[in-house]
Amino acid sequence: MFLVGSFFLFAAFLITTCIFVIFSKNPVNSVLFLVLAFLNSTFLFILIGAEFVGIILAIVYIGAVAILFLFVVMMLDIQITTLMFNIKRYIPLALLFAGIILAEIIYLTVFKTSKENLDTFIRTKNNTEQIGDVLYTEYFIDFQLSGIVLLLAMIGAIVLTHVYRPTIKRQNIESQNSTTAEDRVKLVKIKSGEGIKDD
Amino acid sequence: MTSLSFELTIGILKIFSFVVPVLVSVALLVYLERKVLGAVQLRKGPNVVGPFGILQSFADVLKLLTKENLLPSSSNKFLFIFAPMLTLILSLIAWAVIPISSTYVIANLNIGILYLFAVSSFGVYGVIIAGWASNSKYPFLGALRSAAQMISYEVSIGFVIITVLICVGSLNLIDIVESQKNMWFAIPLLPMFVIFIISALAETNRLPFDLPEDEATLVAGFFTEYSSISFGLFFLAEYANMILMSSLTVILFLGGWYPPIDIFPLNAIPGIFWFVIKVFLILFVFLWVRATFPRYRYDQLMRLGWKIFLPFTLIWVVITSAFLFYFGLLPN
Numbered sequence: 001m002f003l004v005g006s007f008f009l010f011a012a013f014l015i016t017t018c019i020f021v022i023f024s025k026n027p028v029n030s031v032l033f034l035v036l037a038f039l040n041s042t043f044l045f046i047l048i049g050a051e052f053v054g055i056i057l058a059i060v061y062i063g064a065v066a067i068l069f070l071f072v073v074m075m076l077d078i079q080i081t082t083l084m085f086n087i088k089r090y091i092p093l094a095l096l097f098a099g100i101i102l103a104e105i106i107y108l109t110v111f112k113t114s115k116e117n118l119d120t121f122i123r124t125k126n127n128t129e130q131i132g133d134v135l136y137t138e139y140f141i142d143f144q145l146s147g148i149v150l151l152l153a154m155i156g157a158i159v160l161t162h163v164y165r166p167t168i169k170r171q172n173i174e175s176q177n178s179t180t181a182e183d184r185v186k187l188v189k190i191k192s193g194e195g196i197k198d199d
Numbered sequence: 200m201t202s203l204s205f206e207l208t209i210g211i212l213k214i215f216s217f218v219v220p221v222l223v224s225v226a227l228l229v230y231l232e233r234k235v236l237g238a239v240q241l242r243k244g245p246n247v248v249g250p251f252g253i254l255q256s257f258a259d260v261l262k263l264l265t266k267e268n269l270l271p272s273s274s275n276k277f278l279f280i281f282a283p284m285l286t287l288i289l290s291l292i293a294w295a296v297i298p299i300s301s302t303y304v305i306a307n308l309n310i311g312i313l314y315l316f317a318v319s320s321f322g323v324y325g326v327i328i329a330g331w332a333s334n335s336k337y338p339f340l341g342a343l344r345s346a347a348q349m350i351s352y353e354v355s356i357g358f359v360i361i362t363v364l365i366c367v368g369s370l371n372l373i374d375i376v377e378s379q380k381n382m383w384f385a386i387p388l389l390p391m392f393v394i395f396i397i398s399a400l401a402e403t404n405r406l407p408f409d410l411p412e413d414e415a416t417l418v419a420g421f422f423t424e425y426s427s428i429s430f431g432l433f434f435l436a437e438y439a440n441m442i443l444m445s446s447l448t449v450i451l452f453l454g455g456w457y458p459p460i461d462i463f464p465l466n467a468i469p470g471i472f473w474f475v476i477k478v479f480l481i482l483f484v485f486l487w488v489r490a491t492f493p494r495y496r497y498d499q500l501m502r503l504g505w506k507i508f509l510p511f512t513l514i515w516v517v518i519t520s521a522f523l524f525y526f527g528l529l530p531n
Contacts, residue, residue, distance in 0.1 A: 028331060032278075035324070055313040063320030064350060067327065071346045074331050074339075126309055128370060173502065 007047055014040040027073045035066045052128040213305050217294045225438040226256040232486050239490035260431060268427040271333060278332035283425065283432035286325030290439040293318040297446050298373050300456045300470040311372040312360060315447060316353075319402060322440065323349040326404075326411060326421045329433070333424040341420030344497065345404065345411030351504035352401040352408075358512035359395045362388060362519050363451050368530025376455030378530075385452040391515060392452045394508055396484065399444040401504070403437065406489040410497055445481035446474075453477045 017040060020033040038061045045054030135143055188196060230245065230253055237244025245252035270276060296311040298304035308314055323346055330342020364370065366388070367378045385392045401408040412420030422433045449455060454477075456470025495503070523529045 032328070051308075051310050052313070055310055055317055058317045059313065059320060063317060063323075063353065067323055067346055067350060070327060070331075071343065074327075075343070128310060171498065173499075 003047060007044065010040045010043045010047065014044065027076065028070065031066060031070045031073050034069070035062055038062045038066060050127050052131060210305075214295075217297075217305060218291055221291065221294060221439055221442060222435065224442060225435055226260065227253075228438050228442065228482060229256040229259075229434075231482070232489070235483070235486040236490050239487075263431040264428055266427040268429055269424075271335065271424050273334045274424065275332040275334065278328050279424075280429065282325050282329035282332060283422075283429045283436070285328065286322065286436040287432045287439070289318055289322050289325065290436040290443060293443050296372060297443070297450070298376065298455065299474050301373060301377065303471070304373065307371070307373060310370045312364065312370050312375065315372075316357065316360060319356075319440075319443070320349075320353050322402075325433075325436070329425070330421040333421075335424055337417045337419070337423045338421045341411045341413075341417050341423070344413075344417075345421060348404075348408065348410060348500060348504075349402060351501060352398045352508075355394060355504065355508035355512050356398045356402060358509075358516055359391045359398070360451070362391050362512070362516050365516070365520050365523060366530070372450055376450055376457070379454040380457055380461070383452060383454040383457075388452065388519070391512070392448075394512060395448060395452065396481070398508065399448060400485065400488060401500070403440045403444055405437075405441065405485055407492040407494050408500055409494065410500060413494065415494075441482060441485055442478065445478045445485070448481050449474060449477040453481075 014037055017033045017037040021030050021037060024030040024033060038057065042054040042058045042062075045051070045057060190196060233255070234244040234252075236242075245255035248255045248258045270279065293315055295305045296308050296314050298307070326345040326349075327342045330338040330340075330345070333339070363375065363384055366384060367375045369375065369378075400406075404411050410420075411417075412422065414420075417423070422430055425433060456474045458465035458468065458473050520529075
């Protein structure tokens with residue numbers, strides 16, 4: 001009873017925050033609602049007993065991804081009216097993605113898993129150990145491939161945005177650290193009436 | 200029903216038994232910091248309020264409480280008030296999983312260390328929301344600096360934690376401490392211990408990495424616009440975070456509640472005493488570092504995090520796991 005109640009509570013919060021993500025006028029508020037949405041999905045994962053997945057979701061998405069989102073969005077100087085105008089352009093694409101994800105969820109829940117299967121899977125072992133058992137054995141190739149996909153995305157983003165500017169002055173830390181007093185300061189004895197000779 | 204309310208009462212009492220000592224030790228830590236700084240700089244430090252000036256921080260808190268709380272007119276009011284609360288709440292809820300003896304802990308989670316890592320990585324939200332909601336230049340710059348800095352040093356903290364976890368084979372904090380009964384991890388993993396302390400300094404925005412609140416360039420950084428008790432909450436949270444990171448260091452590397460050597464007069468002393476002594480020593484290192492080192496420049500900070508700590512910790516994870524695997528020492 002308690003579990004079911006909390007499921008509906010967190011699920012309702014999740015959907016509400018997602019709606020706010022879309023309809024907030026200010027993009028910073030959108031990102032903050034996105035963080036709340038991530039937090040609620042963490043709670044949902046913990047409710048079904050998948051505490052490892054839930055906490056990893058929190059660490060990766062709330063602790064890193066959303067902060068970088070916030071970092072970028074905060075620095076944008078966006079005219080809010082143009083943003084609201086543009087939102088209609090993306091509706092077909094959004095519907096397409098929503099359809100694909102819905103189809104996946106229906107496929108997984110209706111055809112792939114049975115409830116008894118799920119219950120025994122959760123109860124037998126601590127789920128951190130379960131993931132550890134299969135991640136590098138059964139799903140080794142998939143795991144490495146997804147890592148390579150992420151690496152490619154990162155390199156792609158850097159290549160697209162990085163512009164080499166030869167005019168920028170950089171600091172060479174090694175040369176700074178290896179400098180001694182003799183390189184920078186010279187003691188000169190000056191005879192009166194002659195001044196410093198330039199050499 | 201009675202048993203439920205009984206358990207609820209016990210739970211609330213347990214929570215208070217953590218939160219109240221933490222808040223009192225925050226006040227004492229501020230006093231200690233001023234005394235240590237005074238001693239290092241050949242001054243006396245606070246010595247007027249109470250015996251040896253020990254009531255100085257309580258007097259400061261009372262002063263902050265009586266001041267007027269100013270709201271900047273162009274700020275985002277809700278987020279402006281919410282940010283310091285969030286910071287303090289996050290620095291207190293982390294204590295739910297800290298074990299101060301083999302039995303005394305509020306929640307003995309089997310993923311305790313991940314919970315702590317998650318909560319400490321949320322800490323940046325308080326800073327970044329405060330900087331943005333103030334709608335002012337210096338706080339905003341402070342928030343940006345802090346976001347980049349905390350993300351960078353979380354990476355190396357993550358790898359250090361992974362190294363310890365490889366040696367323990369469990370994510371439970373009590374298991375982590377109990378596997379150090381014979382040998383503290385500070386000895387075999389000494390480089391990781393040092394990196395963890397340095398990263399903890401950066402993660403708690405302490406000197407020499409306190410660029411988010413760099414008073415020489417940013418006035419007061421992200422809390423420039425804060426006054427009265429909302430400033431006080433940030434202040435409390437910073438010191439509570441210091442104590443938290445010190446406790447985490449003690450749990451990961453200095454054997455938690457175990458005495459240095461397991462012989463009679465030492466192991467008769469209750470574990471909580473050893474725990475507090477070790478936390479105190481780490482905190483002293485924090486203050487000592489503050490009195491000794493000048494502030495880093497921002498590019499030096501980033502270079503240290505990404506170009507030195509990240510490769511070093513990554514290689515050390517590989518070395519540790521290869522060593523344990525080769526000699527068959529991996530925990531099952």
